[in-house]
Amino acid sequence: MITQRPILPNQNFTYRFDLTGQEGTLWWHAHEPFLRATVHGAVIIRPRGWPDSYPFPKPDKEVPIIIGVAEDGYVLDVEPGKTYLCA
Structure with a gap:
Protein backbone atom coordinates (compact mmCIF):
# COMPACT_ATOMS: atom_id res chain seq x y z
CA MET A 1 0.00 0.00 0.00
CA ILE A 2 1.21 3.49 -0.84
CA THR A 3 0.61 6.21 1.73
CA GLN A 4 1.55 9.80 1.06
CA ARG A 5 0.40 13.37 1.41
CA PRO A 6 -2.13 14.61 -1.17
CA ILE A 7 -0.81 15.80 -4.52
CA LEU A 8 -1.58 19.51 -4.80
CA PRO A 9 -3.16 21.14 -7.89
CA PHE A 17 7.10 -0.11 -8.54
CA ASP A 18 8.58 -3.45 -9.61
CA LEU A 19 6.51 -5.70 -11.89
CA THR A 20 9.20 -8.34 -12.43
CA GLY A 21 7.59 -11.71 -13.13
CA GLN A 22 4.11 -10.22 -13.47
CA GLU A 23 1.87 -10.28 -16.53
CA GLY A 24 -1.84 -10.07 -17.14
CA THR A 25 -4.59 -7.59 -16.47
CA LEU A 26 -4.79 -6.08 -13.02
CA TRP A 27 -6.70 -3.15 -11.58
CA TRP A 28 -5.81 -0.28 -9.30
CA HIS A 29 -7.94 1.91 -7.06
CA ALA A 30 -7.57 4.62 -4.45
CA HIS A 31 -7.69 3.81 -0.76
CA GLU A 32 -8.76 7.34 0.09
CA PRO A 33 -12.44 7.06 1.18
CA PHE A 34 -13.29 10.39 -0.44
CA LEU A 35 -12.10 9.09 -3.84
CA ARG A 36 -13.09 5.45 -3.66
CA ALA A 37 -15.99 5.74 -6.09
CA THR A 38 -14.08 7.61 -8.78
CA VAL A 39 -10.40 6.73 -9.00
CA HIS A 40 -9.73 3.29 -10.48
CA GLY A 41 -8.39 1.79 -13.68
CA ALA A 42 -6.75 -1.11 -15.50
CA VAL A 43 -3.08 -2.06 -15.55
CA ILE A 44 -2.18 -4.28 -18.51
CA ILE A 45 1.20 -6.00 -18.20
CA ARG A 46 2.30 -7.73 -21.38
CA PRO A 47 5.06 -10.35 -21.54
CA ARG A 48 8.51 -9.19 -22.62
CA GLY A 49 8.77 -9.24 -26.42
CA TRP A 50 5.03 -8.73 -26.98
CA PRO A 51 3.45 -9.58 -29.40
CA ASP A 52 6.07 -11.90 -30.94
CA SER A 53 6.57 -13.90 -27.73
CA TYR A 54 2.83 -14.28 -27.08
CA PRO A 55 1.70 -17.90 -27.75
CA PHE A 56 -1.76 -16.91 -29.04
CA PRO A 57 -2.88 -15.02 -32.17
CA LYS A 58 -2.47 -11.26 -31.78
CA PRO A 59 -5.89 -9.64 -31.25
CA ASP A 60 -7.12 -7.15 -33.84
CA LYS A 61 -8.10 -4.74 -31.11
CA GLU A 62 -7.99 -4.48 -27.32
CA VAL A 63 -10.67 -2.66 -25.37
CA PRO A 64 -10.32 -2.72 -21.58
CA ILE A 65 -13.76 -2.47 -19.99
CA ILE A 66 -13.94 -1.18 -16.44
CA ILE A 67 -17.23 -1.22 -14.58
CA GLY A 68 -17.49 0.89 -11.45
CA VAL A 69 -20.26 1.61 -8.98
CA ALA A 70 -20.51 5.11 -7.57
CA GLU A 71 -23.46 4.61 -5.23
CA ASP A 72 -21.24 4.91 -2.16
CA GLY A 73 -19.49 8.05 -3.38
CA TYR A 74 -19.82 11.49 -1.89
CA VAL A 75 -21.77 14.28 -3.57
CA LEU A 76 -20.31 17.78 -3.48
CA ASP A 77 -22.32 20.91 -4.18
CA VAL A 78 -19.69 22.95 -6.01
CA GLU A 79 -19.50 25.57 -8.73
CA PRO A 80 -17.66 24.65 -11.96
CA GLY A 81 -14.23 26.25 -12.26
CA LYS A 82 -13.76 26.94 -8.55
CA THR A 83 -11.06 25.28 -6.46
CA TYR A 84 -12.07 23.83 -3.10
CA LEU A 85 -9.73 22.79 -0.29
CA CYS A 86 -10.94 19.30 0.64
CA ALA A 87 -8.02 18.03 2.71
Missing part, protein backbone atom coordinates in the same frame (compact mmCIF):
# COMPACT_ATOMS: atom_id res chain seq x y z
CA ASN A 10 -0.68 21.65 -10.75
CA GLN A 11 1.77 19.22 -9.11
CA ASN A 12 2.56 15.60 -9.98
CA PHE A 13 4.02 12.48 -8.45
CA THR A 14 5.50 9.45 -10.23
CA TYR A 15 4.94 6.04 -8.66
CA ARG A 16 7.73 3.54 -9.25
Whole structure:
Protein backbone atom coordinates (compact mmCIF):
# COMPACT_ATOMS: atom_id res chain seq x y z
CA MET A 1 0.00 0.00 0.00
CA ILE A 2 1.21 3.49 -0.84
CA THR A 3 0.61 6.21 1.73
CA GLN A 4 1.55 9.80 1.06
CA ARG A 5 0.40 13.37 1.41
CA PRO A 6 -2.13 14.61 -1.17
CA ILE A 7 -0.81 15.80 -4.52
CA LEU A 8 -1.58 19.51 -4.80
CA PRO A 9 -3.16 21.14 -7.89
CA ASN A 10 -0.68 21.65 -10.75
CA GLN A 11 1.77 19.22 -9.11
CA ASN A 12 2.56 15.60 -9.98
CA PHE A 13 4.02 12.48 -8.45
CA THR A 14 5.50 9.45 -10.23
CA TYR A 15 4.94 6.04 -8.66
CA ARG A 16 7.73 3.54 -9.25
CA PHE A 17 7.10 -0.11 -8.54
CA ASP A 18 8.58 -3.45 -9.61
CA LEU A 19 6.51 -5.70 -11.89
CA THR A 20 9.20 -8.34 -12.43
CA GLY A 21 7.59 -11.71 -13.13
CA GLN A 22 4.11 -10.22 -13.47
CA GLU A 23 1.87 -10.28 -16.53
CA GLY A 24 -1.84 -10.07 -17.14
CA THR A 25 -4.59 -7.59 -16.47
CA LEU A 26 -4.79 -6.08 -13.02
CA TRP A 27 -6.70 -3.15 -11.58
CA TRP A 28 -5.81 -0.28 -9.30
CA HIS A 29 -7.94 1.91 -7.06
CA ALA A 30 -7.57 4.62 -4.45
CA HIS A 31 -7.69 3.81 -0.76
CA GLU A 32 -8.76 7.34 0.09
CA PRO A 33 -12.44 7.06 1.18
CA PHE A 34 -13.29 10.39 -0.44
CA LEU A 35 -12.10 9.09 -3.84
CA ARG A 36 -13.09 5.45 -3.66
CA ALA A 37 -15.99 5.74 -6.09
CA THR A 38 -14.08 7.61 -8.78
CA VAL A 39 -10.40 6.73 -9.00
CA HIS A 40 -9.73 3.29 -10.48
CA GLY A 41 -8.39 1.79 -13.68
CA ALA A 42 -6.75 -1.11 -15.50
CA VAL A 43 -3.08 -2.06 -15.55
CA ILE A 44 -2.18 -4.28 -18.51
CA ILE A 45 1.20 -6.00 -18.20
CA ARG A 46 2.30 -7.73 -21.38
CA PRO A 47 5.06 -10.35 -21.54
CA ARG A 48 8.51 -9.19 -22.62
CA GLY A 49 8.77 -9.24 -26.42
CA TRP A 50 5.03 -8.73 -26.98
CA PRO A 51 3.45 -9.58 -29.40
CA ASP A 52 6.07 -11.90 -30.94
CA SER A 53 6.57 -13.90 -27.73
CA TYR A 54 2.83 -14.28 -27.08
CA PRO A 55 1.70 -17.90 -27.75
CA PHE A 56 -1.76 -16.91 -29.04
CA PRO A 57 -2.88 -15.02 -32.17
CA LYS A 58 -2.47 -11.26 -31.78
CA PRO A 59 -5.89 -9.64 -31.25
CA ASP A 60 -7.12 -7.15 -33.84
CA LYS A 61 -8.10 -4.74 -31.11
CA GLU A 62 -7.99 -4.48 -27.32
CA VAL A 63 -10.67 -2.66 -25.37
CA PRO A 64 -10.32 -2.72 -21.58
CA ILE A 65 -13.76 -2.47 -19.99
CA ILE A 66 -13.94 -1.18 -16.44
CA ILE A 67 -17.23 -1.22 -14.58
CA GLY A 68 -17.49 0.89 -11.45
CA VAL A 69 -20.26 1.61 -8.98
CA ALA A 70 -20.51 5.11 -7.57
CA GLU A 71 -23.46 4.61 -5.23
CA ASP A 72 -21.24 4.91 -2.16
CA GLY A 73 -19.49 8.05 -3.38
CA TYR A 74 -19.82 11.49 -1.89
CA VAL A 75 -21.77 14.28 -3.57
CA LEU A 76 -20.31 17.78 -3.48
CA ASP A 77 -22.32 20.91 -4.18
CA VAL A 78 -19.69 22.95 -6.01
CA GLU A 79 -19.50 25.57 -8.73
CA PRO A 80 -17.66 24.65 -11.96
CA GLY A 81 -14.23 26.25 -12.26
CA LYS A 82 -13.76 26.94 -8.55
CA THR A 83 -11.06 25.28 -6.46
CA TYR A 84 -12.07 23.83 -3.10
CA LEU A 85 -9.73 22.79 -0.29
CA CYS A 86 -10.94 19.30 0.64
CA ALA A 87 -8.02 18.03 2.71
